Structure formats: C-alpha cells, structure tokens
Amino acid sequence: MQDIGFLYNVQHDCPLAKCTASGKQLIMQERVESDLFKTYIEHKPVERFVINTHAFHNAHRLRTALERSLVVPIPLYPLEVRKAKHTEIAHSLRATQKAKLEARAHTAQKKKEATASADKTGSVIPKKRMRSEIEAEDDTEIQGGSLSRLVHFDVQEAL
Helix, strand or coil, X not given: CXXXXXXXXXXXXXXXXXXXXXEEEEEEECCEEXXXXXXXXXXXXXXXXXXXXXXXXXXXXXXXXXXXXXXXXXXXXXXXXXXXXXXXXXXXXXXXXXXXXXXXXXXXXXXXXXXXXXXXXXXXXXXXXXHHHHHHHHHHHHHHHHHHHXXXXXXXXXX
C-alpha cells in the first residue's frame, strides 16, 4: 500500500475495442423471469484505457509527466472547416437568442395588456399605489382636519 501514489478512474475504450450491445438478459419481474429481454454491452478485451485528465486536481502535473501525443487536445472539427463551423454555430445561437428575446417581450406585452384591461374593468384586485400617491393622500388628510383629531388623540394619550 505504501507504493501507491494516487488512485484514479479509468474507462474501457469501447470505440477502439468495437464493443457492441449484443448481450441479452432476461428481465426479472417480482422474482420471476419474464419474456422480456434487455440488451447490454459486451466488452471485448483490450489493454487500452481512457483517463479523464481534466477530472484530476493537479492535471497539469500529470500532463508534464506524459508525452504530448497522449494529452494533446483533439479538435472537434478539422482546421479547414473550423472557422466556417464556428460562424454557423454562432449564427444559429444568435437566431435562437433573438427568438427567446422576442418571446419574452411578447409575454411581457400580453401581461401588460392584461393588467391594463383589468384596471379598466374595475378589477377586485387593488392597484398597487406609488409612494407619491400615498404621500398625496396623507397631505390631503392633514389639510382636511384629520391632523387635529390625531394631535388631540396624541395629547389625550400623553395625559
């Protein structure tokens, strides 16, 4: 156990070994074998494994220990079509983003129209008042004589 430097997880390289989903197994239902089968992958023996180096905390140290051909990034598209593919994907993402923004604006507009129509029909839900409206109502109460009752009430409490 003292010779172990670290533990890591490796995956069987199915594409290289050409593993297929050719295995069949009976499905058990309530401890009884049914007439249904499920397929599973039958792995073929190969002494090559895949290591996800990005899962390591210190992957940079592992990459310095391995030769470059083992850790070289594999491009998704060949260099000849990479720029064209990038432009194509960017164009489709922009179109998708535009459609999302238009849908969001349409939903907001419908919500605004629904709120406006509810205000016109005299909805039972009270409209939210702005601070300036509340302050204006307070000012009219003070001017209308409510202040004297409030002051009188405060004086009575103080006595």
